[in-house]
Amino acid sequence: MVVTRRAFIGTLTGGLLAAPLAAEGQTAGKVWRIGFLGVADPARFASGLEAVRLGLRDHGYVEGRNITIEFRWAEGRYDRLAELAAELVRLNVDVIITHGTPGTFALKGATSQSPPSAWIS
Numbered sequence: 001m002v003v004t005r006r007a008f009i010g011t012l013t014g015g016l017l018a019a020p021l022a023a024e025g026q027t028a029g030k031v032w033r034i035g036f037l038g039v040a041d042p043a044r045f046a047s048g049l050e051a052v053r054l055g056l057r058d059h060g061y062v063e064g065r066n067i068t069i070e071f072r073w074a075e076g077r078y079d080r081l082a083e084l085a086a087e088l089v090r091l092n093v094d095v096i097i098t099h100g101t102p103g104t105f106a107l108k109g110a111t112s113q114s115p116p117s118a119w120i121s
Contacts, residue, residue, distance in 0.1 A: 070093055086110040
């Protein structure tokens with residue numbers, strides 16, 4: 001059941017992420033910048049990241065071709081989330097994905113941009 005759940009989450013995440021990008025239309029040659037704010041560490045969330053990448057790929061977004069992902073990891077240290085969220089906002093990425101409620105709250109404190117158009121949790 002875990003594999004099915006991961007596949008579902010990956011597809012859902014990819015669909016949610018692709019929707020705002022598709023709504024603006026693809027500019028020829030545009031490389032979209034995605035910010036990812038992770039609460040855990042990359043090794044612990046590896047299968048989730050693979051699901052996100054597969055979901056994006058299903059919608060035509062391939063890392064290194066038409067998207068780039070800026071990862072920021074708190075590695076379980078919640079006190080780092082506000083700093084990392086602010087860094088992603090300063091980078092002016094097109095979309096920010098957060099992993100977990102603490103990351104979402106940190107991002108909310110780092111920007112006044114409304115969630116539906118700016119970031120996905």
